[in-house]
Amino acid sequence: MAKLPVKEENIVKHFGPTLNYAPKDGYVGRDEPDEAVKTHCCFCGMQCGIQLLVKENKVVGFEPWMEFPFNEGRLCPKGVQRYLQNNHPDRLLSPLKRVEGQGFVPLDWDDAMSKTVSEIQRIQEKYGNDAFSMLSGVSLTNEKSYLVGKFARVALKTKNLDYNGRLCMVSAGAGNKKAFGLDRASNNYSDLEYAEVIIVAGANISETFPTLTHWIWKARDRGAKIIVIDPRMIPLARTADIHLDVRPGTDSALYGAMLKYLVDHDMLDHDFIDNYTSGFQETIDAVKDYTLEWAEEITGIDKNKIREAAELWGKAKTSFLLHARGIEHHSKGVDNVLGCINLVLATGRIGRPYCGYGTITGQGNGQGGREHGHKCDQLPGNRDIENPEHRKYISEVWGIDEKDMPGKGLSAYEIIEAIHRGEIKGLISICFNPLVSLPNSNYVREALEKLEYYVCIDFFLNETARHADIILAGSLQEEEEGTTTSAEGRVIRIRQAVTPPGNARTDTSIILELAKRLGVKDKFTYENSEAIFNELRVASKGGTADYYGITYKRIEDEMGVFWPCPEIGHPGTPRLWEDKKFKTPDGKAHFNPAPYKLPGEVTDEDFPVILTTGRVVSQYLSGTQTRRIGKLVDQFPEPLLEIHPKMAQQYGIKQRELVKVSTRRGEGIFPANIVETIREDTVFIPYHWSGKKSANQLTPGTLDPISKIPEFKVCACHLEPLKEIAAPSKESTAYASV
Amino acid sequence: MNYTSFNKNEEFFVDMQRCIGCKACELACAECETNGQESLIHVNYVDRAATVQTTVQVCMHCDDPVCANVCPADAISKDENGIVHTANTERCIGCSNCVMACPFGVPKKEESYDLMMKCTMCYDRTSIGKKPMCATVCPSGALFFGTRTEIEEMRPNSTPVNSFIFGKEIVNTKVNIMMPKGSTELIIY
Numbered sequence: 001m002a003k004l005p006v007k008e009e010n011i012v013k014h015f016g017p018t019l020n021y022a023p024k025d026g027y028v029g030r031d032e033p034d035e036a037v038k039t040h041c042c043f044c045g046m047q048c049g050i051q052l053l054v055k056e057n058k059v060v061g062f063e064p065w066m067e068f069p070f071n072e073g074r075l076c077p078k079g080v081q082r083y084l085q086n087n088h089p090d091r092l093l094s095p096l097k098r099v100e101g102q103g104f105v106p107l108d109w110d111d112a113m114s115k116t117v118s119e120i121q122r123i124q125e126k127y128g129n130d131a132f133s134m135l136s137g138v139s140l141t142n143e144k145s146y147l148v149g150k151f152a153r154v155a156l157k158t159k160n161l162d163y164n165g166r167l168c169m170v171s172a173g174a175g176n177k178k179a180f181g182l183d184r185a186s187n188n189y190s191d192l193e194y195a196e197v198i199i200v201a202g203a204n205i206s207e208t209f210p211t212l213t214h215w216i217w218k219a220r221d222r223g224a225k226i227i228v229i230d231p232r233m234i235p236l237a238r239t240a241d242i243h244l245d246v247r248p249g250t251d252s253a254l255y256g257a258m259l260k261y262l263v264d265h266d267m268l269d270h271d272f273i274d275n276y277t278s279g280f281q282e283t284i285d286a287v288k289d290y291t292l293e294w295a296e297e298i299t300g301i302d303k304n305k306i307r308e309a310a311e312l313w314g315k316a317k318t319s320f321l322l323h324a325r326g327i328e329h330h331s332k333g334v335d336n337v338l339g340c341i342n343l344v345l346a347t348g349r350i351g352r353p354y355c356g357y358g359t360i361t362g363q364g365n366g367q368g369g370r371e372h373g374h375k376c377d378q379l380p381g382n383r384d385i386e387n388p389e390h391r392k393y394i395s396e397v398w399g400i401d402e403k404d405m406p407g408k409g410l411s412a413y414e415i416i417e418a419i420h421r422g423e424i425k426g427l428i429s430i431c432f433n434p435l436v437s438l439p440n441s442n443y444v445r446e447a448l449e450k451l452e453y454y455v456c457i458d459f460f461l462n463e464t465a466r467h468a469d470i471i472l473a474g475s476l477q478e479e480e481e482g483t484t485t486s487a488e489g490r491v492i493r494i495r496q497a498v499t500p501p502g503n504a505r506t507d508t509s510i511i512l513e514l515a516k517r518l519g520v521k522d523k524f525t526y527e528n529s530e531a532i533f534n535e536l537r538v539a540s541k542g543g544t545a546d547y548y549g550i551t552y553k554r555i556e557d558e559m560g561v562f563w564p565c566p567e568i569g570h571p572g573t574p575r576l577w578e579d580k581k582f583k584t585p586d587g588k589a590h591f592n593p594a595p596y597k598l599p600g601e602v603t604d605e606d607f608p609v610i611l612t613t614g615r616v617v618s619q620y621l622s623g624t625q626t627r628r629i630g631k632l633v634d635q636f637p638e639p640l641l642e643i644h645p646k647m648a649q650q651y652g653i654k655q656r657e658l659v660k661v662s663t664r665r666g667e668g669i670f671p672a673n674i675v676e677t678i679r680e681d682t683v684f685i686p687y688h689w690s691g692k693k694s695a696n697q698l699t700p701g702t703l704d705p706i707s708k709i710p711e712f713k714v715c716a717c718h719l720e721p722l723k724e725i726a727a728p729s730k731e732s733t734a735y736a737s738v
Numbered sequence: 739m740n741y742t743s744f745n746k747n748e749e750f751f752v753d754m755q756r757c758i759g760c761k762a763c764e765l766a767c768a769e770c771e772t773n774g775q776e777s778l779i780h781v782n783y784v785d786r787a788a789t790v791q792t793t794v795q796v797c798m799h800c801d802d803p804v805c806a807n808v809c810p811a812d813a814i815s816k817d818e819n820g821i822v823h824t825a826n827t828e829r830c831i832g833c834s835n836c837v838m839a840c841p842f843g844v845p846k847k848e849e850s851y852d853l854m855m856k857c858t859m860c861y862d863r864t865s866i867g868k869k870p871m872c873a874t875v876c877p878s879g880a881l882f883f884g885t886r887t888e889i890e891e892m893r894p895n896s897t898p899v900n901s902f903i904f905g906k907e908i909v910n911t912k913v914n915i916m917m918p919k920g921s922t923e924l925i926i927y
Contacts, residue, residue, distance in 0.1 A: 024774045031771055061769065064874045075875040080765040206758035210877035217756055217879060221893050235758040235790050617760045631765055645787075655787075676788050 003449065004466055006103040008691075014103065015461035016090030017623075019630035022061075027087070029055025036063050037497040041079045042139065042477035043620050045361030045487035046070065046211050048079055052478055052497045059086035059478060059497055069559055070189065070486065076210035077618050077632060084629045085476060086498065090460050092473035093502025104461065104471065109503065109513075112470050116428075117517040119453040119469075120156065123426040130406070133160035133415050133424045137431030138168065138369030140507070141482030141494055142547075143532040145365065146380055146539065147511050147524075148430065149373030152406075154398055154523050155515040159406035160424060162376040164432045166412040168325065169366050170375075170707040171333030172359030178334070179341045179590050180576075181583030182544045183382055184367065185358025186350055187320070188488040188562065188574040189215045194354040197316040199227045199309075201340060202251065202326020202713075203360055206235035207617040209324075209487075212360065219320075227309050229254065230326060231612060232642070232684060233677035242309050245679050247300040248612045249599030249714035251327045255339030256287035256596055257295030258310040262346050263287075267314025269348025276580045277345050279591035286593035298596065300679065313343060318354040325362060326614070329712040331600040331702045339594040350589075351577030361487040363621065364477070368485030371545035372536060376409040380536060381543020390543075397539045399523060411708035413438060413701055419447040430457040430474065430507060435464040436622035436690045439699035439710040440665050457510055462624040463690040473504040480506045481529040483555065489573075490560040491550050508532070541566070544583050599714045600702030607663060607716035609647070610682040613695045614713075619688035627688065639693050640673040642684040643719075648674045653721045656728075660720040661685070666697035671726035683717065742865035744819045747885045750859060750873060751898055752794060753916035756880040759783065759792030763872035763881060770862065770871065776848060778824075778857040779872050794880055796872065797822065797844045797857035798902075799912035805836035805845055805856075813854075820912040821861055825854040841904050841926070859912075889916075897921050 004011060033053035040047045049068025053061040062083045064073030095112035096104040123132050134156060136148045145163075152161035173183040180186075192198065192215045206213045213236065220226055220239075228237035229244045229251070237243040246254055262268060263284050273280050292303035299306075313319065321344050327336040341357065349355035361367045373380040373394075380397075383390035385408050395402040410418055416438065418424040438444050448454065448467040456468040459476050478497040485491050500506060508529065515524040526532045530552050541548040549565035550572070562572040582589045603610060618635035620626045627633055641659050653659055653672050660669050661683070669692065670685055678684055687695035702711040764777035784791045803822040806814035813829035814836060816822045825836075825845075832852035836845045845856040860870035864883075868874075873883035882889060889898060898914035901923040908923075915924060 022769070022775060026769065026771050026775075064871075066874070071877075073869075073874045074877045075762055075766070076877050077760055077762045077765045080762050080769070080875060206760065206878065210758060210760050210762065213756075213758055213878040218892075221895060233790060235792075238790055239755055617758075631768070635761055673786075675786060677790055 005098045005100050010103055011461070011466055017628045018089045019633055020084045020088050020628055021630035022084060027055070027058070027060035030061040033060060037495045038065055039478065039495040039497060040484065040492055041075070041082055042085070042364055042625070043078045043082060044209055045363060045366045046209050047364060047484055047486035047492055048075055048211050050075060050079060050082070052083055054497050057498050059083045067559070070488065070490070071211045074211045074214060077635065078620055078626060081629045081632055085625050086478060088460070088628060090628055091501060091504070092459055092461060092471060093504055094473055095503070096471040096473070098469050109505070112472060113513055113517055116455045116470055116472070117514065119455070120426060120518065123452060127425050129157045130159050130409070131424055132156055132158050132426035132428070133410075134158065135412060135415065135427065135429040135432045135434060136161065136163040136374040138163060138165040138363040138366050139431045139477065140365060140369060141480065141484055141529070142365065142368040142372055142491070142536060143482045143529045144507055145369045145374050146372040146536045147508060147532055149380065150398060151511050151515055151524070152374070154400055155518040155520045157404070157406065159409035160376070160415055160418070161374060161409055162412040162415060163369065163374045164412065164434070164437060165363065165366055165370045165375070166708060167437055167710060167712070168362045169328070169359060169370055171328035171330070171704055171709045172323070172337050173370055174334045174707040175337030175341060176359070178592055179338060179345070181585070182576070183370065184489045184545070184563070184576065185487060186576045187356030187358060188490065191354050191356045191575060192216060192219050192320050194222055195219050195224055195318050195320040195356070197225045197227065197312050197319040199229065199313065199319070199321045200236060201229040201321070201323040202328070203322055203324035204230065204234045204236070204326070204614060205360070208362070208615050209360055210617065225312050227312065231679045231682050242305055242312070244301050244305055244309060247298070247679065248610050248682055249330065250299040250596070251330070251336045252332060252339045252594050253290065253295050253298040253596035254301065254306065255336070255343060256290040256594065257292055257306055258313065259284065259339070259342050259346060260287045260290045261292065261307065261310035262314045262343070265314065268346050272348025273346065276582070276588055277591055278586060278588045283342055283591035283593045286595045290596070300681070314347065316347070316349070319347065319349045320354070320356040322358060322360055324360040326713060328359070329709060330714065331704050331711040332597050333704045333709050334706045335594040335597070338592040342591055342594060345589050345591055351575070351580060353575070356575070358487070365484040367487055367489060368483070368491070371485070372540070376411050381540035382545035383543045393542070394539060397535070413703060413710055414708065416444050416447045419450050422450070425452045427451055427454045428457070429464065433462040433464050433622035433624050435467070436462070436694060436696065439696050439712055440701040441694050441696045442666050443701065457507060459504065460624055460628065462622065472510050474510055475500045475504060475506040480508060483533060485563065486560070489562050491547065491555055491563055492560040493552065493555045600711045601664075601700050601715045603716040607718050609717050609719055611661065611663065611698060611715050611717040612682055612684050612713050613687045613699060614684060615688065616686045619686065621688065623688040623690070636686070639670055639686045639689050639695060641670040642673050642675055642678050644678050644680045645674050645676060646680045647683070648672060651719050651721055653719070654725065656726045658722040658724045658726050660722055661698060662718045662720070663698040663700070663715055665700060668692055668694060668697050669722065683719070687712070742819070743867040744865050745867055746819065748869070748883055749886060750796070750870065750913040751882045751889050751916055752796060752913060753880050753882070753893070753896065754793055756878045757781065757792045757794050758878045758880070759790065760877060762875045762877055763794060766871045766875040770860070772862065773855070774851075776855060778855060795842065795844060796881070796913060797859070798842050799859060801910040801912070804839045804841065808835045808839040810835060821859050821864070823861065824856045824858050827853060830854055841902070841907075841909055895919050899924050902926055
């Protein structure tokens, strides 16, 4: 259902986003809480430890958790304000159904469940099982991720299940699997401290993972040289030794040129390459023509800076390479990741102290969420759904016949395309807001229009849920026990601080009830989250993401356990590859050729400007939670078009002037923020907003052929100043001075 | 008689080059029950058009606090731990003398209360041995509360400075600014 049942303003009036501010004197009971619950932030992959203060079943504040080893009490603005998502006026307190002309009205659980189950059965009987699809989210705990994967395959019996990690970590996951046979950051972050050189590629750490900044700068205090690769002068780049302001979409050319430089000047670890890797020769053959001059022309970076960076990297004794969405959100995201890995392998600096490599997972459970089987091609333990042995093992764990296990399904954006083609008629989603977070949002909206039935499990009525037939009121992170896995690969405990308010239910109980009504109750009998985790442990046993030796008690006793942890007595694995035994079929780390290719869309006469997208420090992903927290919105009330003074002059754009930004997919109007901290040929818009403020109206649906990640980070746009200066914003300091 | 467990060995260190402008300190400061959701620490862009550099301004807790010296109502006091307290609500007359006089631009008058409000180095926390909230949450180490030994070990390339030159005036403070190694003072003008 895509047309809204009532006008959007009526929906906003009832369901928000409403800005929640703490009372002037704080919530009652904050100074004398019933308990301080040691848990973790619900936002990014850092999973910072935090204590939630609870009074009479309400979260009333927070207190830093000094003992948690990663962040030692440190938090970012989102973490400081995260407690305000509890006690929120927009919180869904009962199931809702769509009524034309009225909006969304409450209904009881039995009716909501009956309607949902009957629609699932109707659609599957009429069109086949795979016509009902499921979209999941990586804000879910490991237990819920596992449960969703099992629910889709065993209860829904559909192959079409995917998750919003598809927009986040899949390029890194695919690259890591190709190179190492295992998908995890190779080190925990304490290995950063004594690294001599740190490369940060496409990761705006200070705004998107602020607490990681501490570790990078700790290294700088020990003398580390920092190389930042980003089209913008991000806060981390401000004091970097080298800032490589790469033209969006040309990263692989840069890594290729750096690799060639290492080869030409023999800055290689021959012993490591000869004994522990394969594919070196064809990889360097692929970059044999990548001279510094060529790279300068392609990437727009001064060749001397590229040389300096390659020299620093080549001569270092210890090093760490980190990357994130900036290089992964591309139609060649996997190639970009492999280009980075090639630099690490060529110098052999992995698997020893202070030598590391890793992607920084963006979402709260971005790491764990991509291991336990709610990806379209995956089974628990990061197993492959197409692999007969893997299918057999998981079928046994689940007590089903292997031939009833669905095969590989469609990825998130492909599900939208299949809805357009009429192949998928029904959708159930949980903790995913594709209307804001997927590219080409007008196309996504049209897909929702074509669905015969859409049911959404969520705690707020997000922009996508406004198009649902039924909404099942689910739970916040602090309302269920569970575990997540941080970007370091550390499995940690999420504690239940409060119970869901009103008639809202926990996500787990909703999924279990649906499974029961779909006739598979015997496969879904769990007493609590720990019981689900214990089954997950068994399901992951022997897989690359092996959690078998991790228990709730161990996690609490040891402040988290690093997987792989195959046995109860195993200490866990903070640093991978110390034994040089990689998880690839031949046991070696694989070099992979990563030649430069053009992005999916390049500039031309009609669309002459490069557009890239990203995030700001006070907002998180599609903003479902952070656009409802008053002070986080005040900090960045709206998306701005960052543009260099030279380009602004060329178009006659003034500071705060409204600019119409158009691409082949749509147009939006954004106030200009004229800053020297961006490349002269590139503009930037953060993507956390919806509707007319959405950057993803503009972005393309070009997918990486391997990872199926959309190309959020580069497309071609056209700028048109509208001769109107935007009203002053509440928070004027976010802008350049006029 | 000191009834607090204020740790006299711990000091406040501000390292501007580490500030990432995230405002975690501001949001955390505002959470304090006594602040009425107002932040008493302030993060500002230096010149956003040219750079992402931000500065963070916290009360410097001067040895000889000019804000207290100019207060006609004797509303501002310094205690035995060197903390310069915010205006005593029963005394403050909202005249803004302190706002004008502070060389660091710290005190702010909150018009809705007709009252000056400023940082007290989280006295509710530091007096019971905890660290100030802003320095606890700061994700990048721009704010640090700890011992001189700790900061020297952590930041071998910087020196804490707490002597500031304003023309012919020298202002010494309890709060330190991290400066390039070997610095002894910061000349403002």
